[in-house]
Amino acid sequence: MANAQDHPFQLTNTLSRKKEPFIPLNPPHVGLYVCGPTVYSDVHLGNVRSFLTFDVLVRWLRHIGYTVRYVRNITDVGHLVGDEDAGEDKIAKRARLEQLEPMEIVQKYTNGFHDVMRLFNILPPSIEPTATGHLIEQIDMIERIMANGYAYEVNGSVYFDVPKYAEKHAYGELSGRKIDELVANTRGTEGQDEKRSPLDFALWKKAEKGHLMHWPSPWGEGFPGWHLECSAMSTKYLGQTFDIHGGGMDLKFPHHECEIAQSVAADGHAPVRYWMHGNMLTVNGRKMAKSEGNGFTPEELISGNHKLLERGYSAMTVRFFMLQCHYASTLDFSNAAMQAAEKGLQRLMAANEVLKGFTAKTPSAPSSAAEGFDVEALANACHAAMNDDLNTPVMIAQLFEGVRAINGAKAGTVALSQADIDTLRKLYDAMLFAVLGLREEAGTKQDEGLDAGLMDVLLGLRADAKNRKDFATSDLIRDKLAALGITVKDTKEGVVWERS
RNA sequence: GGUCGCGUGGCCGAGUGGCUAGGCACAGCUCUGCAAAAGCUGCUACUGCGGUUCGAAUCCGCACGCGACCUCCA
Structure with missing residues (x-):
């Protein structure tokens, strides 16, 4: 668009906690990595919000002319369930419960994840690498870290040496933590006596007897640490330093902090230029989380078959509901808010139909008192809102301003020229469908046999x-x-x- | 306990120190056989108390309330 130079895309970098102009390393290419799901259970609506945030990011980057390589992983190695069950991972546990091969669990929930993404019209990534498909890269990265002296082996496991790393590097810079405070606040460490410091984290874990998922390594049979896969795969597909890394707020610490440490320790470069964190979806003020048990699945949402739901809501209603809130704010789910979003979306889509239905002539003979409407200004405002840290709620507010003009033109109270109508059509088509990723929902059309x-x-x-x-x-x-x-x-x- | 963040009208939610988004709900009017839809009009809020400023929802301090992270989680 015309004034892309005057108003470059601004993105809040959670590393600096500031809005910064987005300047990619190698324009027009943009490298984006987003932490994907661990496929051991159904995704819930909170997960959807996060992937939706980055979906809109990708859509916007592409809309303003960038070529995005979007990498989003599938975590298919289970990680520890909790302190008590050290030794058993989530996928293995699930496999035992469902009496399935671990890889059947992985496939089942990967399929489910993909179905949900399609349901909400969330675009697939360019590359969707799996942790189990990149063991060689992970082992290789561990060796680089060890060669640089930032990791040590104990009994077939390899740990990252955080205190050693912190001597020269800013461990905790992303999450605003200080080493001393971290040490002071560390919780129970029993079962972790192999570690030299409670802050150290596993790069490679030795597989205990009976552990289902394990692979050979220079340190014996075992499996990779949770934080490692993202570092290894982002390095492989996007390079040692890339543009944007996204994920949920809850991954900031320790996961993303560890990713930075691993990359710096292995290759000497900060891996990411812009860190981006989406905020949480809450229910009655509390984070929706698998561990809280307050999540519902997309199926329950659409059917309305859940105690928190008064009735069902469509996928696009949910998508629109989420986009009416800025990604960096928490968003509280409620039936009243869903119903408001549903009405609003209907009005928006109906106006778009009205717009499409305008004939070549001016829609309706405008009365002499008809007012003009500045379509250019509207388009610029939409663009500016998205460039301002993906401010979808403000962009949507602009679209509603346009709705008044469109309906007004139909009613004859607003005068729109043919050029105005063409501009509006292009704008609504782009913003509604390409950028916000909404789509017409089945069942509302009139031509169904x-x-x-x-x-x-x-x-x-x-x-x-x-x-x-x-x-x-x-x-x-x-x-x-x-x-x-x-x-x-x-x-x-x-x-x-x-x-x- | 530590770190970070939030508290906006009936509800949901934007807000760059002055021009006081938007949606939903509600009320009145127009159109209409009635309804629906649409249009017009109305509804002016920033947790509390101090401070900075000509001027603060917006900056600073304190208090209260809430949340996230510190342990797997998007």
Whole structure:
């Protein structure tokens, strides 16, 4: 767009805690890495929010002309369930519970994850690497770290030496932590006596007897540490330093902090130029989390079959609901908010239909009092909002300003030129579908074969009744249809119906 | 306990020190056989107390309330 130079894309870098102009390393290419799911259970709505945030980022970067290589991993090596069950990983535990091979668990929940992503119209990444597919790279990285003296081996396990690293580097810079405080606040360390410091973290864990997932390594049979895969895979596909790394707020510490340490220790470079963290989805003010048990799955959301849900909501309603909040703010889920979002989305999409339906001529003879509308200013405002740290709520607010103009043009109170209409069409098409990633939902369209035919019959009968001024009959038909969830509207252009 | 963040109208949520988003709900009007939709109009808020400033929701301090992270989590 015209003033991309004047208003470059600004992104909050959680490393500096400031909004910074986004300048990629090798324009027009952008390297983006996002931490993906651990595939040991169903994804819930909180997970969806995070992936949605980065989906909008990718869509926007591409919209303003960048070529994005988007890498989002699948964590398919289980990691420790908790202190008590040290030795058993989440995937192995699940495999035992469901009596499946660990890789069946991985495949099952990977498939489920992909289904959910499609449901919410979240674009697939360019590369979706798996931890188990990159053991060679991970082992190689451990060797580089050891060669540089930042890791040590104990009984077939390898640990990262955090105090050693902190002598020369800023461990804790991302999450704002200080080494002394971390040491002072460390919780129980039993079962971790192999570590020299409680802050040290595993790069490689020796597999105990009976452990299902393990691979050979220079240190014996074992499996990689949780933080390592992201470092190894981002380095492989995006280079030792790349543009943007994203993930949920809850991954900042220790996960992302460890990633920085691993990369610096292995290759001597800070891996990431811009760190980006999405905030949490909350329910009644508390974080939605697997461990809190307050999450619901997308299936439950759509069916409404969950005690927190008054009724079901469509995937696009949820998407729109989330986009009406800035990604860096917490967002609280509530039925009232969902219903408000649903109405708003309907109005927005309906206005887009009105816009598409305008004929070549001016939509409706504007009255002499019709006001003009600055379409250019609207387009610029949308662009500026997105460039301002992906401010989707402000961008959506602008689209609603446009809705008034579109509906006003139809009503004859706003004058739009053909050029205005063309600009608006392009703008709405781009913002609604390409950038916000909304899509028309099935079931609201009027041209669906049998349904459409049946409706034509009923509405034909109703029109006859109306012509005879038999309003009792015409209203009866409308009321009965309303009871079935179909709204009939008599507009100037004719009768329209839609499912609610 | 440590670190970080938040507290905006009936609800959800933006907000760069002055021009006081937007959505939903609500009320009135227009259109309409009625309804729906749409348009117009109305509804002016920033947890509390101090301070800085000509001027603060926005900056600073204190208090209260809430949350996140510190342990697997997006």
